[in-house]
Amino acid sequence: MRLILLLLALVLGFGTAGWAKPARNQVTVDLTIQPATHSFSCRYTLTTTAPAAVSQLGLNLNRQFRLATITGPQVTRFTAAPWYDSFQKDTLQRLSVAFSGPQRRPRLTVEYGGQLPERFYTDSLAELTAFANWLPNLPDREYELVDYQLTVHVPVGFRVVSTHEPRRVRPGEYYFTGTAPNIELTAVAARSFTTLVAAGSPQIVIHKANRPATHLDTVLLSQAQAMIRWQNQTIGRQEPIRQFTFLLPGTNRNASGLLDNAAVITYSDFDPRRTGELLILAHEISHKWWGYGTWNDYNNWLNEGMATYSSLLYLRTTGDTARFRQELAKRRTSAASVGAVIGFDVRRNDYPTFRKAMYDKPTVILYELEQRLGTEVFLQLLATAAAAHLATTEEFLTLVERQTSRATRDWLAGKLST
Numbered sequence: 001m002r003l004i005l006l007l008l009a010l011v012l013g014f015g016t017a018g019w020a021k022p023a024r025n026q027v028t029v030d031l032t033i034q035p036a037t038h039s040f041s042c043r044y045t046l047t048t049t050a051p052a053a054v055s056q057l058g059l060n061l062n063r064q065f066r067l068a069t070i071t072g073p074q075v076t077r078f079t080a081a082p083w084y085d086s087f088q089k090d091t092l093q094r095l096s097v098a099f100s101g102p103q104r105r106p107r108l109t110v111e112y113g114g115q116l117p118e119r120f121y122t123d124s125l126a127e128l129t130a131f132a133n134w135l136p137n138l139p140d141r142e143y144e145l146v147d148y149q150l151t152v153h154v155p156v157g158f159r160v161v162s163t164h165e166p167r168r169v170r171p172g173e174y175y176f177t178g179t180a181p182n183i184e185l186t187a188v189a190a191r192s193f194t195t196l197v198a199a200g201s202p203q204i205v206i207h208k209a210n211r212p213a214t215h216l217d218t219v220l221l222s223q224a225q226a227m228i229r230w231q232n233q234t235i236g237r238q239e240p241i242r243q244f245t246f247l248l249p250g251t252n253r254n255a256s257g258l259l260d261n262a263a264v265i266t267y268s269d270f271d272p273r274r275t276g277e278l279l280i281l282a283h284e285i286s287h288k289w290w291g292y293g294t295w296n297d298y299n300n301w302l303n304e305g306m307a308t309y310s311s312l313l314y315l316r317t318t319g320d321t322a323r324f325r326q327e328l329a330k331r332r333t334s335a336a337s338v339g340a341v342i343g344f345d346v347r348r349n350d351y352p353t354f355r356k357a358m359y360d361k362p363t364v365i366l367y368e369l370e371q372r373l374g375t376e377v378f379l380q381l382l383a384t385a386a387a388a389h390l391a392t393t394e395e396f397l398t399l400v401e402r403q404t405s406r407a408t409r410d411w412l413a414g415k416l417s418t
């Protein structure tokens with residue numbers, strides 16, 4: 001009898017564990033890049049887990065790409081139609097896929113391809129990064145973590161880099177695996193890469209496409225290492241960065257941090273000794289910790305507000321308190337003309353207003369929270385929040401109450417609500 005009870009407990013135990021933490025979606029990508037024509041083709045296979053069985057699935061795809069087909073063991077038909085995404089504020093294609101019956105783990109393969117969007121290629125470089133929006137995404141789940149396998153084919157004479165080293169390399173073929181937000185699967189193809197490494201802890205790697213290293217790259221290596229060391233002792237103390245990769249495609253467009261200990265910096269004259277660039281660098285690196293907040297609604301302040309205040313904290317720690325106060329004052333002015341953070345409708349506001357509500361106002365509130373708690377308690381709170389991978393404001397408020405007090409929770413909820 002005891003044995004039966006034990007077995008029953010094991011079965012129930014496993015069942016409960018499975019329910020509490022649903023398996024991540026599985027993604028297999030087979031990508032062929034033709035840098036000469038700035039084009040690519042892709043087979044994207046998604047196996048998804050749903051809380052309940054589904055008979056159909058929708059996916060969004062960049063409208064610039066040509067859909068070839070959608071297949072799968074139980075796929076019976078599919079359609080593609082223009083569809084306006086109010087979060088991305090862009091017209092995409094909505095792919096609708098029907099299955100033969102309810103599926104617990106629906107699986108489908110989307111085959112598509114086309115020209116890379118402008119600004120994501122040069123003569124001998126193709127940049128398939130999150131901003132190129134080159135992958136199909138489940139609506140409003142672009143940033144959800146997936147377990148992926150990414151195989152990239154390139155012509156002879158080209159190399160491929162990603163956020164980390166490939167698992168396997170053959171002539172013209174690179175194979176990567178990992179866990180990342182679906183939208184952040186990354187492949188940069190170029191004729192050559194200059195690779196620089198800052199040894200020690202944390203290890204910093206730079207892959208620079210088609211150009212030799214310059215003094216600025218050495219500056220980036222040393223600045224990033226100093227910055228991450230400080231972040232590892234503060235916001236990242238519970239989940240420190242051991243290794244970080246920078247991809248420098250030279251496409252001169254923007255900078256973005258990726259959850260997978262990596263960042264893409266496209267500016268060819270990026271100099272983190274200048275305040276603006278130092279803030280960008282600290283902000284983007286910190287997205288390693290501030291990338292779990294729900295992106296498609298007001299909870300995005302947990303990503304952008306936290307990353308912005310993290311960058312100001314680093315500026316202050318370099319000893320530049322005057323510049324820290326200036327930067328804070330700029331955000332205070334900006335925040336004064338926007339309403340509450342909680343409930344902010346990211347779909348009905350333009351980008352400048354979005355910046356005010358999701359970047360600037362939370363930054364000012366976090367400063368006030370630090371004043372209220374003192375720096376050490378505040379940093380401990382941020383470190384715990386970072387390691388907890390919080391998705392919602394409510395989760396953060398609960399943590400604040402647990403780490404500090406009910407009164408501070410209510411105070412913070414009030415600040416975020418007005």
Ligand SMILES: [Zn+2]
Nearest residue numbers: 283287304307
């Ligand atoms: Zn950001």
